[in-house]
Amino acid sequence: MKIYQHEKIITFNISAMKKILVIGASGQIGTDLTIELRNRFGNQNVIASDLRNASDEVMKSGVFEILNVLDKDGVKDIIERHNITEIYHLAAILSGNAEKEPAKSWDINMQGLFNILELAKELKLNKIFWPSSIAVFGPSTAKTNTPQFDIMDPNTVYGISKLAGERWCEYFFEKYGVDVRGLRYPGLISYKAEAGGGTTDYAVEIYYEAIKNKKYECFLSENTALPMMFMEDAIDATIGIMEADIEKVKIRSSYNLAGISFDPKTIAESIKKHIPEFEITYKPDFRQAIAESWPQSINDSVANKDWGWKHKYDLDKMTELMLREVGKKLSK
Ligand code: NAD
Ligand code: AKB
Numbered sequence: 215m216k217i218y219q220h221e222k223i224i225t226f227n228i229s230a231m232k233k234i235l236v237i238g239a240s241g242q243i244g245t246d247l248t249i250e251l252r253n254r255f256g257n258q259n260v261i262a263s264d265l266r267n268a269s270d271e272v273m274k275s276g277v278f279e280i281l282n283v284l285d286k287d288g289v290k291d292i293i294e295r296h297n298i299t300e301i302y303h304l305a306a307i308l309s310g311n312a313e314k315e316p317a318k319s320w321d322i323n324m325q326g327l328f329n330i331l332e333l334a335k336e337l338k339l340n341k342i343f344w345p346s347s348i349a350v351f352g353p354s355t356a357k358t359n360t361p362q363f364d365i366m367d368p369n370t371v372y373g374i375s376k377l378a379g380e381r382w383c384e385y386f387f388e389k390y391g392v393d394v395r396g397l398r399y400p401g402l403i404s405y406k407a408e409a410g411g412g413t414t415d416y417a418v419e420i421y422y423e424a425i426k427n428k429k430y431e432c433f434l435s436e437n438t439a440l441p442m443m444f445m446e447d448a449i450d451a452t453i454g455i456m457e458a459d460i461e462k463v464k465i466r467s468s469y470n471l472a473g474i475s476f477d478p479k480t481i482a483e484s485i486k487k488h489i490p491e492f493e494i495t496y497k498p499d500f501r502q503a504i505a506e507s508w509p510q511s512i513n514d515s516v517a518n519k520d521w522g523w524k525h526k527y528d529l530d531k532m533t534e535l536m537l538r539e540v541g542k543k544l545s546k
Contacts, residue, residue: 443473
């Protein structure tokens with residue numbers, strides 16, 4: 215009993231010292247991540263921020279600040295006002311949208327990260343999380359079971375910015391001791407927020423269209439396999455690497471992270487198990503070339519070995535949950 219009380223006091227003190235800033239809290243990942251961080255560390259200890267307002271759940275459960283990550287002084291002011299100790303920096307322009315506005319996307323993806331790394335160094339912040347992507351890989355990378363280290367020749371604006379970002383993260387860790395931790399997320403699938411303009415977005419849209427119209431026109435071709443992951447797994451991995459002991463985090467660029475790998479035809483078959491009349495058609499657009507430049511499946515054994523990462527969701531388990539939750543959302 216005494217030991218239990220002692221443990222409770224320690225837990226309370228640690229979370230009292232931890233003050234988290236989520237940048238990009240209104241986006242697909244930020245919506246889920248902010249809520250889970252608030253559940254784990256207390257609503258008052260997680261400040262959400264973005265250029266635009268967040269979901270009702272995020273806005274109502276804690277403090278929200280309008281913030282532009284390109285405004286370094288503005289970010290510094292928020293860090294100091296809230297005594298921030300850790301940042302999850304999610305703001306970025308994703309692969310599909312970045313191809314439409316290369317210069318603006320490079321600026322947001324690179325200068326935004328650079329501002330955060332500089333502030334982490336200057337203000338001696340405890341930890342930074344920054345997500346990379348499977349987009350760091352390119353046409354010459356091994357297509358399947360892609361290892362942690364391989365040829366990296368990304369040919370998209372987004373992929374180039376993520377690879378450069380990885381190099382900067384490692385640089386700030388090596389040269390200045392900034393404790394920055396990163397994951398190469400695959401395509402993420404979730405129901406709370408819309409996907410943010412990427413190549414893997416079809417795997418979110420398909421569930422909405424399956425329920426609303428029982429059909430979906432896919433912007434990738436039927437056999438285009440890509441690495442994917444259910445959001446709950448991604449959030450577990452994100453908080454998992456941030457809470458891992460410092461000596462376990464050996465890679466400071468970003469870790470490979472794997473969940474499920476499937477193509478549009480296979481996800482459609484998974485949906486048909488619940489909605490037999492569902493039909494998928496294919497009309498590939500400019501995102502087809504992006505998808506073809508990326509790996510089809512990822513090897514994340516290094517993350518597993520270093521800090522114990524393991525995903526939980528397979529395709530059918532995810533489909534069941536997505537159809538249930540999207541169905542509830544659309545019936546409101
Ligand atoms: P998203 O587009 O849904 O959200 C990004 C958020 O950043 C948006 O709410 C946007 O308003 C905000 N933002 C944009 N510019 C900003 C600025 N200048 N200042 C402050 N906020 C700004 O993206 P997401 O899917 O949530 O992705 C978050 C991060 O994870 C990104 O770095 C992305 O590259 C990475 N990632 C995502 C996926 C995925 O499948 N969702 C996969 C790999 C990597
Ligand atoms: C995108 O498609 O751009 C993202 C990603 C895999 O980084 N979902």
